[in-house]
Amino acid sequence: MGVSVKQVAQLAGVSVGTVSNVLNRPDTVRPETIHRVHDAIEALGYVRNDAARQLRAGQSNQIALIVLDMGNPFFTDVARGAEDRAAHYGRTLLLANSDESATREAAHLDQFERQRVSGVLLVPTADAAEHVARLRARGVPVVLVDRGSGDHTIASVAVDDVSGGRLAAMHVLAQGRERIAFVGGPSSLHQVRDRCAGARAAVREAGADDLIVVDTPGLTLDAGREAGERLRAMVRAGTCDAILAANDLIAIGLQQALLAGPDGVRIPEDVALVGYDDIAFAAAAVVPITSVRQPRDAIGSTAVDLLVAEGEKSTNDARQHVVYQPELVVRASSQPG
Amino acid sequence: MGVSVKQVAQLAGVSVGTVSNVLNRPDTVRPETIHRVHDAIEALGYVRNDAARQLRAGQSNQIALIVLDMGNPFFTDVARGAEDRAAHYGRTLLLANSDESATREAAHLDQFERQRVSGVLLVPTADAAEHVARLRARGVPVVLVDRGSGDHTIASVAVDDVSGGRLAAMHVLAQGRERIAFVGGPSSLHQVRDRCAGARAAVREAGADDLIVVDTPGLTLDAGREAGERLRAMVRAGTCDAILAANDLIAIGLQQALLAGPDGVRIPEDVALVGYDDIAFAAAAVVPITSVRQPRDAIGSTAVDLLVAEGEKSTNDARQHVVYQPELVVRASSQPG
DNA sequence: CGCCATTGATGAAACGATTCAAGTAGGTTC
DNA sequence: GAACCTACTTGAATCGTTTCATCAATGGCG
Numbered sequence A, B: 001m002g003v004s005v006k007q008v009a010q011l012a013g014v015s016v017g018t019v020s021n022v023l024n025r026p027d028t029v030r031p032e033t034i035h036r037v038h039d040a041i042e043a044l045g046y047v048r049n050d051a052a053r054q055l056r057a058g059q060s061n062q063i064a065l066i067v068l069d070m071g072n073p074f075f076t077d078v079a080r081g082a083e084d085r086a087a088h089y090g091r092t093l094l095l096a097n098s099d100e101s102a103t104r105e106a107a108h109l110d111q112f113e114r115q116r117v118s119g120v121l122l123v124p125t126a127d128a129a130e131h132v133a134r135l136r137a138r139g140v141p142v143v144l145v146d147r148g149s150g151d152h153t154i155a156s157v158a159v160d161d162v163s164g165g166r167l168a169a170m171h172v173l174a175q176g177r178e179r180i181a182f183v184g185g186p187s188s189l190h191q192v193r194d195r196c197a198g199a200r201a202a203v204r205e206a207g208a209d210d211l212i213v214v215d216t217p218g219l220t221l222d223a224g225r226e227a228g229e230r231l232r233a234m235v236r237a238g239t240c241d242a243i244l245a246a247n248d249l250i251a252i253g254l255q256q257a258l259l260a261g262p263d264g265v266r267i268p269e270d271v272a273l274v275g276y277d278d279i280a281f282a283a284a285a286v287v288p289i290t291s292v293r294q295p296r297d298a299i300g301s302t303a304v305d306l307l308v309a310e311g312e313k314s315t316n317d318a319r320q321h322v323v324y325q326p327e328l329v330v331r332a333s334s335q336p337g
Numbered sequence C: 001c002g003c004c005a006t007t008g009a010t011g012a013a014a015c016g017a018t019t020c021a022a023g024t025a026g027g028t029t030c
Numbered sequence D: 001g002a003a004c005c006t007a008c009t010t011g012a013a014t015c016g017t018t019t020c021a022t023c024a025a026t027g028g029c030g
Helices: A005-012 A018-023 A031-044 A051-058 A073-088 A102-114 A130-136 A161-175 A190-206 A220-236 A246-257 A280-284 A296-310 B007-010 B016-024 B031-044 B050-057 B075-090 B102-114 B129-137 B161-173 B192-208 B220-235 B248-259 B279-283 B296-310
Strands: A062-067 A093-096 A119-123 A142-145 A155-160 A182-183 A212-215 A241-245 A272-277 A290-293 A321-324 A326-331 B064-065 B094-098 B119-122 B140-147 B155-159 B180-182 B212-215 B242-245 B270-278 B290-293 B321-324 B328-329
Touching: A005 A018, A005 A031, A005 B290, A018 A031, A031 A155, A051 B050, A062 A102, A062 A296, A073 A093, A073 A296, A073 B279, A093 A102, A093 B094, A102 A119, A102 A130, A130 A142, A130 B140, A142 A220, A142 A296, A142 B296, A155 A161, A155 A296, A161 A182, A161 A190, A161 A326, A182 A190, A182 A220, A182 A246, A182 B161, A212 A220, A220 A246, A220 B279, A241 A246, A246 A272, A246 B129, A280 B220, A280 B248, A296 A321, A321 B119, B007 B016, B007 B031, B016 B031, B064 B075, B064 B102, B064 B296, B075 B094, B075 B296, B102 B119, B119 B270, B119 B296, B129 B140, B140 B296, B155 B161, B161 B180, B161 B192, B161 B242, B161 B270, B161 B290, B161 B328, B180 B192, B180 B220, B180 B248, B212 B220, B220 B248, B242 B248, B248 B270, B248 B279, B296 B321
Parallel strands: A062 A093, A062 A119, A119 A142, A142 A155, A155 A321, A182 A212, A182 A241, A241 A272, A272 A290, B064 B094, B064 B119, B119 B140, B140 B155, B155 B321, B180 B212, B180 B242, B242 B270, B270 B290
Antiparallel strands: A290 A326, B290 B328
């Protein structure tokens, strides 16, 4: 069943070494020989065995990316950026989903380590530190994605989430809104904590009411919808006039719950709504959602760049930390009205 | 850098064969020896090299899944179903995205073939036939996903899209709508063709006006929005009172464009809207969208089941073809009003 | 004509895990 | 005590590719 170089060599009337040369350094082989070998490959339907190649080479040319939620378009966009960039370096991207579970994350990391991937791009769960340390101890390059590492020895690419939270808050404050809620969770996620912290700082500085924090079990549509039920009452009661969501999935869920039913509230008249990530669905909502945009493609591609650079460093060299600044995209959901 | 069985064996004072036995058939090894070997593994931080294992084994335990659009939640849900099922068989799922491009699809297939994956689940592009044939000729099991193969020699799992299109059309016909449009494309995709055919058949049988077909360059939000601009005028002119979208991304884009601006139309009063796939965002739209639900998880998990069964068949055995029936989920966007 | 440089091809060694026939030690039975 | 089991362990062979020192052939040059 398996066609190997040996059979190709035999059919072409050359040695296995020559077949390998044809495949990997054709410039050292006589054109006519190349032709003969290619004919044999064609005739036999030979396909190179990556396992053997990789065994000899010591490591693969694959890069792994583990994200928190494949269902979130934000991460699929990051993945797209990373994949394109990886292809540019002649590498393949392996995509995995941790679903915010440290257990699944660890399982994927183990699998990738056995595969001897040339590096791992990780959007870490809250409890990732230990796994990451173990991985690095074994010499696997790691780049943290969507998270500035406090640890200077780990390369990272992130967006300034504190600044993003601040942007969102300042935008609604500028419209005279003073009863601002922040919705998101779990607070163990750095993204959530930082965005919340930024918003809180802005609110404090403006002297508005304290930030109302609504915790959710995850960053999903459902979680947003559920929180929206509670917040609708507050908006009607006049105790809340602006809502900042930790991401767009939450924001979309919120919007649905806020507008729904006979006691629905108006957006932005009764309450302003600001999301985070600027995924395509945010702009497509019927009340298009103002959102804090992150350079999704750039995050992915830069992560790959850092990883490739990482491969050429020794363990003690300084690591690079790229921090992008987010950008506010204003839409109808918060348009001064 | 690389710790191998050899070093583990040395430290534990046993042979490499014994280390392998500890890893793969612990029941044949004395408990005390097992313990010693595990200690050595721990001490050295040994991680098995999958490339070597796989080289020896002849094939990997990985299953590949290639989807048309990673940005479409429908496919990520299918992937999730497949991944869980694969884990159940002790296999790993490799996820790849063809972006509806036959070229990218072929590149992924080549890569997977070099990796000697144990099988491929493929949501095929329009021009996949040739690549698939080549792959199967080399003995790689293939299961077509989201597409009933006319070819009885290829296993497949699909949803009856003709029936789905019919369901959608009959639903709006039952409300007395008679000027029905179908929006989607490119028509080279079977999903689009079949859904359209089903709708057309239902319209014919009911004696309503001929189905208005609006072609789009892809099944995306943007495409839907663009088509919506055109359709809004028709709705206002009274030449269209129901729209069936080829998938939910299109439907969401449509809804946005239909409702937008001063000359926006009302849903469902002026026009009914029906989507396809029933992704989470469809229910979350502010006018929640009626949609044809496909059993996304089941599609993924069944595909894996078929693939595993495939591995035990000879080339000439009959293939299994699973066809699920879709189900209409009625929401406000088409609620009789 | 003999020597050297160049070009092209060779084949054995290596990568790391698994397998399996063969071996050893210890115990049981008659 | 010889013959036979049982329970473990061993070590060489194997998978398919790449690498590299070595070899053969060719042509140029003095």
